[in-house]
Amino acid sequence: MILEDFLQFDGNGLYCRYGDFYLDPLQPVANAVISHAHADHAVSGNTNVYATAATIAFMQLRYGKNAGKQLITQPYSKVFDVRGVEVSFIPAGHIPGSAQVLMEYQGTRYLYTGDYKLQPDNTCEPMEFVQADVLITETTFADQNTTHPDPVEEIKKLNDIKVNVLLGAYGLGKSQRLIRMINDYAPQKKVLVHHKVMPINNVYKSLGYNLGAHQLYNRKLMKTQEEWVYIVPPFTFDSYIRATGVKRLFASGWKNLQVNTQDTLFISDHVDWNDIITTINNVQPKQIWTLHGDGRQLKEHFVDSIFVKILN
Known part of the structure; x- marks a missing residue:
């Protein structure tokens, strides 16, 4: 009963x-x-x-x-x-x-x-x-x-963006999924991560998950246009609202979190x-x-x- x-x-x-x-x-x-x-x-x-x-x-x-x-x-x-x-x-x-x-x-x-x-x-x-x-x-x-698109096709959109990308994502879960997907489907991109994200990545490593190539954010690197993708948590992403020389994207299933009309990244968990x-x-x-x-x-x-x- x-x-x-x-x-x-x-x-x-x-x-x-x-x-x-x-x-x-x-x-x-x-x-x-x-x-x-x-x-x-x-x-x-x-x-x-x-x-x-x-x-x-x-x-x-x-x-x-x-x-x-x-x-x-x-x-x-x-x-x-x-x-x-x-x-x-x-x-x-x-x-x-x-x-x-x-x-x-x-x-x-x-x-x-x-x-x-x-x-x-x-x-x-x-x-x-x-x-x-x-x-x-x-x-x-x-x-x-509401139908979530294929996340692989969404991440492949990064291949068409030739400038550095500031990519907003939640620190636990979404950031690590993005690192792995970028390595798999946009391998020419070089991934930087915020210092708040790296300790979480270390837990993933201890659990046996291989996220692929990435490194801690370095300010000098982002000043070069080498197709960097800098993954940052929301509070940092919002503070970079006036950032120049980068394409700003936020990976989410929510439409209101997409930050520009020409480029979107609908990836939901x-x-x-x-x-x-x-x-x-x-x-x-x-x-x-x-x-x-x-x-x-x-x-x-x-x-x-x-x-x-x-x-x-």
């Missing part, structure tokens, strides 16, 4: 009262099950943190001793008990260590996706499908008019509408619960076939 109150939001985030834990809590809590290490999903200061080894490594890099009082590493697919709820992590394909959280309680399976993507990515584990009675899916781009439908077809849920976006179109689409509940 599906428990309609199995997950509910309160002031600390998404709470499972049957196991007394939070999924990606917004504030420090006693028991936190963390899907991945992005800051909007992994806060510091929790008491007990359940996560994959990669997620914990990134949290330790970011938060140091405040990553959590007790860090409980769990490998993919291994079932562990959290106060009566059987939990396991399933690869989500978002960044290294990202996990869907499969929860089984009284014979019913609830699958929380966290952030996930289906597009190929050589810098993280690929998304895996498992079946569940309830699919709790992010809906960041759950719009029938989230699922689009078609990917969500593919996921639903594979998971085969009896119910769909939506969060992190707008679930209204899914509710309308499945009105005659699957019950859809909008959690937020």
